[in-house]
Amino acid sequence: MSLDLDALSIRSAHGGALFSPLSLQVPAGHVVTVMGPSGVGKSTLLDAIGGHLAHGFHLTGTVRLNGCDVTGLPAEARRIGLMFQDALLFPHLSIGDNLAFGLPPSLRGRAHRRAAVEAALSQGGLAGLYERDPATLSGGQRARAALMRTLLAEPAALLLDEPFSKLDAGLRGEMRRFTFDHVKSRAVPTLMVTHDPDDAAAAGGPVIALKGLISP
Amino acid sequence: MSHEGRLLRAGVLAVVGLGLITPIAIGLWQTGRAALGILPALGRNVASLDSWHELVALPGFATSLRLTLVTGLGSTLLSVLLATGFCAAVHARMTSASGARMLTPFLAIPHAAMAVGLAFVMAPSGWIARMMAPVAGWDRPPDFATVNDGWGLALTFGLMVKEVPFLLLVILSALSQIPVARQMAAGRALGYGRGIVWIKIIMPQVWPLIRLPVWVVLAYALSVVDMAIILGPSNPPTLAVAVTRWFTDADPTMILPASAGAILQAMIVGLAVALLLIAEKVGKRLGRWWIRRGGRGLSAEPGLWAASAVVMAMMAVGLLAMLSLVVWSLAWRWSFPQVLPESWSLKPWTNAQGGWMRALSTTLLLAGATAGLSLALAIAWLEGEDRARRSRAPWAEALIYLPLLIPQIGFLYGLNVGFLQIGLSGGITAVIWAQVLFVFPYVMIALSDPWRALDPRMIHAAAALGSGRGRRLWAVKLPVLIRPILTATAIGVAVSVAQYLPTLFMGAGRVATLTTEAVTLSSGSDRRVTGVYATLQAGLPFAAYLAALLIPAILHRNRRALSGASAT
Incomplete structure (x- = not known):
């Protein structure tokens, strides 16, 4: 299993690309971390991969899951799991x-x-x-x-959107271990965006810096 | 990618266009033709301005026009001032939620029922006079017109009792979007008094958020019929009432000047809104000049407290009016100076049972059908926006408000002509259709904000778990939004129950609801029977609001995040 991004680029409604084209590979059971200042479009990147992009954003490039192009599929058919800083359990x-x-x-x-x-x-x-x-x-x-x-x-890939930022310091370490252990034991390719270097260190995988092209 | 979304949106657009906009356009078109003298049914086929000459020459026309302008503009202006003053004085002590709860009875009760109650309270033989009788030494009702007065004061007051709570709700919800406390602190730290901060800082931010609702209030006040029949001057009445009478006159040629009057009514509302826009522009200029001068001003506090006192007094009279409906419906012997009935009885209820049961079931059928249809359309519209991942275009927002800004009397006659041509007139279907025109906007407005406040990430989470569009709607959005959905439905029921003109015109007199009956009975002499109908008329929306409060509380009794007031 692997999650591959190929020259992924997102343009906003006003025409500008959010960041330079992104290509990366996340092998099964690995966690790749994308870091960047707030507002650079980290969450938008995850929206694009997961199929949740809002109207007005245009996506070029491809998202491949185990070699299959899922770029045209609706979110519910992609089998890409999503975790946010809020648990967002259905109330x-x-x-x-x-x-x-x-x-x-x-x-x-x-x-x-x-x-x-x-x-x-x-x-x-x-x-x-x-x-x-x-x-x-x-x-x-x-x-x-x-x-x-x-x-x-049973997601084929997992996206983490600053998943630990709302937890208090004591809980954060425990939750990181818990999450990454599960990800690795199930061999799910995982992409995490964060601005916390400790998250990246705990994930133990490669870190990619996302550079913004325009101010949002 | 969002093919299904496009289909849904196209469907919603078609229903809104054909079902809501086309009828209004046809109604205005047909009324406009008759206003220009073209009425094929009477063999008139040549356009002329004769209807307008006839209209102007009708007895009492000038007085009717003046009454409409004075009561409509006056009640709206005073309502806005009082509501603003009240909010300024009490906002810090009242949350939006508790305010909404307090205002609910005033919002739920139909205009006609409130008018009947106010007439009971304010008439020379009413509750207020009865309470004053021992002091004033009256043993007979005093001989002056406190209701149906020639100045339209009772009507103005009645409109304000209904409109001030509505505006309060609108202003309170606008204030919840503004950091009032911090701006107040910042302003006061710069040496401005509380009232001045309110006028210079807070209100300029509130106005854009309440502009549309104020227009709706203005359009309504200028063209109200049921409340004007019950509380307004009767001869000559306000223009909208006069036009209604001319339309229903035995002489069919009266339709020509009536149509001209209907179009005039629509033009008056248009002009009034334009006037308000100009006043806004001028006010902006003056306000900026005033703010730049930097004057710390005198304290505006006494004015604010006076406004609050007037609002409280008005609400007290309004509550008394609601109570008087029930009391009269249960009264048997109640001679003048007595404050309470000398004998009570259920006879007013049992004697008129056949009549009110029929009216109640018709009203229930209409309310259920119109609220249900409106809710389905509103959900389809909002879901369509979600699926397209678009926010609402300004023209779409305008479409929603359109039926509330065009006076009913302006197009209902013409719409009936259109319904006659397709053989719909006089039936319950025509009444349902005509009512939905006014029920849908309120349901849509009530549901839109809570719907959009739903965290989109929660829906993304559901999609990421593999659930498709249908399951996201039925298993996540609708259950989570059950409270605002039921509240919107209750508002729809209240609006439907309150409809008078659509029922009158489209039902061709054959569809009797609690409202049409209450308005008809209000001119009669038996207050007990009127009380029965008005009590039911007020009770139905109350029951709907109560259900909207209780059902989510029971369904979600074990779900803390949903049993309270918030939807997220």
Whole structure:
């Protein structure tokens, strides 16, 4: 498995390219970090890879997943997981149902699905919290639930958008380890954007600096 | 890439264009033709200005015109001033959410029901006179016109009781987008008093956010019919009421001057809005000059407190009016100086049961159908915007407000002509269609902001988990937005229940709702029966708002993020 970007470039509605064309390869189980000042278009880059680009942005170049061009596919067909600094759990669903939302429909049977979710919950240190309201969880628990939800969907690649920046310092190290361990053990190619050098150091992979061409 | 989105958007555009805009255009066109003397049904085929000459020559025309201008412009101007003053004085002590809750009853109650209640309270034999009777020594109702007065004061007051709460809500929600507390601190630190900071700093930022709602209020106040029938002068009445009478006159040739009057009514609203735009331009100039002089000014505080006191008093009278509806519907013997009925009875309810049950079921059917259709269209529109990942174009925003800015009387007659041609007139379908023109804008406006406030990353997260457009809508957006969706529906129900003219014109007198019945009964003598209809008319929107509050609280009782007021 690998995630490849080939001469990826994004133009904004006003015509200018956000950054110089980007080519990179993320092998399975590796974490590539993209760094750059705020406003350079790091989040827009992830939007483009994941298929969430807003109207008015134009994408050139290709995104390949395991050799297949996914640039023209809608977000839901790309199998590219997404993690933000906020957990963004669905507020109307319990923790367990949030995880079940990500579970592929190919896993049949209520008991099987429930078991898969329960297993993911205990992997995430959330055993026994199936019925809990996401709003009642701690920040760390929410972050772990969001990661487990994303991983249950069996993503072919993972995008992390400043995933640890809202956690407090003590929790941050723990969450980094937790995230990167899971990414590596599942051999998912992972692209992270951040402005925190510690994130990049913890990820242990190559670091790419994104240079802006225009002011946003 | 967003093929499905394009299809949905094209569908929504077609429905809005054919269903909402075309009827208004046809209505204006047909009314305009009749205003120019072309009425094939009467064998008139030559354009002329005779209808206009006839209109101007009609008895009471000049007085009607003056009354319309004075009550419409006066009530709007005073409402804006009072609402602004009230917000300036109490804003720091009131959150937007608690303010909205307090204002809900005033927003929910239809104009006609409020008018009936105010008539009960303010009439010479009403509650206020009864309370004053022991002091004033009255044993009979005093002999002066406090309702239906020739100056239109009661009508102006009635409009203000309804419009001030609406403007308060609009201003409070605009203020929540402005860092008022910090700007107030900065302004006061520079030596400006609280009231002056409000006028020089805060209001110039608020105005662009409330401009459109103020136009809507102005258009409404200039062309209101039901409230003007109940509270306004009766002979001659305001222009909109006079035009309605001429349209429904036994003599069909009266349609010609009536149409001219309807077009005049639309022109008056257009001119009033233009006047407001000019005033805004001038005010901007003057304001800039005033601000640059840097005067710290006198304290504006006494004015603000006076405005708040007037607003509180108006609300008290409004609450009294709502209460009086229920009291009258349960009163049996209630002779003049008594403050409360001497005997109570359910007879007003049981005696008129057949009538109000029929009117109630028709009203419920209309409210359900119009609110449901409007909600479906609003959701389709917003989802279409999401799928195209576009924000709303200014022309689309203008389309939404259009039906609220053109006076109903200006195009409803012509629309009925159009409906007659396709064989729709006089039926419930025609009434539903005509009501949706006015229900949809309110539902759309109420739903748009909460819909856009939904964190797009949450929807991206759902897409990244492999869920398609349909599942994102049904399994994420709609459940998360259930509270604003139900609130928008409740607003739709309230607007539908309050409709008078569309029901009157499109129903051709055959569709009786609580509102048409209440307005008809209000001129009669039996306050008890009027009270029954007006109570039901007010009760229905209250019930809808209550449901919008309770259903999400029950559905999401275990979801802290959703059982409160916020949607994210």
